Amino acid sequence: MNFELHPSLAKQAIIINLPLCQVLLHDESLYPWVILVPRKANMSKIMDLSKQDQWQLMQEIDLTGHIIWDLFHPKQLNVAALGNKTPQLHIHVIGRQENDPAWPNTVWDHPNTLPYTIAQKEHLLNLLQTAFNQKSIEQDINT
């Protein structure tokens, strides 16, 4: 079986494909929120990945964290693989601010929600794509 996005993930816009993960922009303007989906079929938990893919995933989490940090200057990063509602393995990387609606609680069960406008989403996708392209090149140079 080939890799296919779960319907709840397929609704999100694709930012870029990294070596392992498809990187999605979660449609929630209250937080800078990116989702990494390893492009492997039938994965539900981090430990379902091979050791090599686990290492690649960690590098892509690190890359994504740096990008969110540099672009949005959050107070903290929340990184999580949950999968209770969407069983396909996906990793949330979320920048948190002390004045965001859910702080200091987690974002997943928070009632407030505000999708991006089309213009906001286009702007953000552009910004993130540029950052991923730039940072991926830097990472290649430094390793």
Next chain:
Amino acid sequence: MNFELHPSLAKQAIIINLPLCQVLLHDESLYPWVILVPRKANMSKIMDLSKQDQWQLMQEIDLTGHIIWDLFHPKQLNVAALGNKTPQLHIHVIGRQENDPAWPNTVWDHPNTLPYTIAQKEHLLNLLQTAFNQKSIEQDINT
């Protein structure tokens, strides 16, 4: 500055020291819930760790996931580095069941809570220590 546990983490019982992390049993009997704390000073986010420590952390997340999976047969694993309330880097590894109080939501902001009895905690610490010692040996043999 040397590694020291944040007061909210220091309240939890120590299961074992792995090469990178101190492994804690979170005192919440509603879920099998283990916390990995990298034994490095001044760490708040995964990306604060060196690449080598990130790789070690991933191996210890994988090891912990397998132990929870084998001992408690959960439906899903939740793995998360949050740090909104406790800024010291720590990673939650939680076994989730379809009949646990918070399912399918996350556990962090759920109102139900039930600490272990002393006897339960002692039993569980014993079980987990034996499993970590056994699995660590297996992992060494297989790498």
